[in-house]
Amino acid sequence: FTLKLLTSRGGRYLVNVYFNGSHIPNSPFKVRVCNPEAIWAEGPGLMDSIVGDQGDFQVFTRDAGHGTLSVRVNGPKDKFRVDMWKGADRTVNCRYNPEVPGKYTINIKWRMSTSREVHISIMVKKKTRKHRTFWKNSFNSIL
Numbered sequence: 606f607t608l609k610l611l612t613s614r615g616g617r618y619l620v621n622v623y624f625n626g627s628h629i630p631n632s633p634f635k636v637r638v639c640n641p642e643a644i645w646a647e648g649p650g651l652m653d654s655i656v657g658d659q660g661d662f663q664v665f666t667r668d669a670g671h672g673t674l675s676v677r678v679n680g681p682k683d684k685f686r687v688d689m690w691k692g693a694d695r696t697v698n699c700r701y702n703p704e705v706p707g708k709y710t711i712n713i714k715w716r717m718s719t720s721r722e723v724h725i726s727i728m729v730k731k732k733t734r735k736h737r738t739f740w741k742n743s744f745n746s747i748l
Contacts, residue, residue: 617637620632644721649661656703656732664699666715672716
């Protein structure tokens with residue numbers, strides 16, 4: 606026979622299988638359900654920015670079940686170090702520092718029995734005199 610299990614969240618489940626009102630041998634079964642579609646990310650580091658701005662974002666994995674997260678950032682100088690640390694409720698905080706202007710690609714991959722990979726392209730622009738004047742004026746208005 607075939608059993609199809611549909612859940613709204615990934616995780617560990619016990620599946621009880623009965624035949625004529627009694628458990629079949631080895632029932633209940635331990636089942637690990639994965640849902641790669643439940644992975645999502647947000648934050649300013651996933652949008653166009655300016656050289657020198659830290660690229661901060663979060664990846665949310667709570668409802669995905671068991672898996673391994675990898676985050677890579679590629680840019681004009683090839684690969685960049687991505688700092689990652691655990692947040693609350695199965696959230697992973699990520700940070701990278703773009704040092705030169707150009708096109709950057711952020712690759713987020715969730716590995717398990719089935720994988721999901723997302724590629725996000727952003728542009729990092731050179732800091733111009735206009736940006737420096739804006740920050741100087743903003744700072745002076747606070748004083």
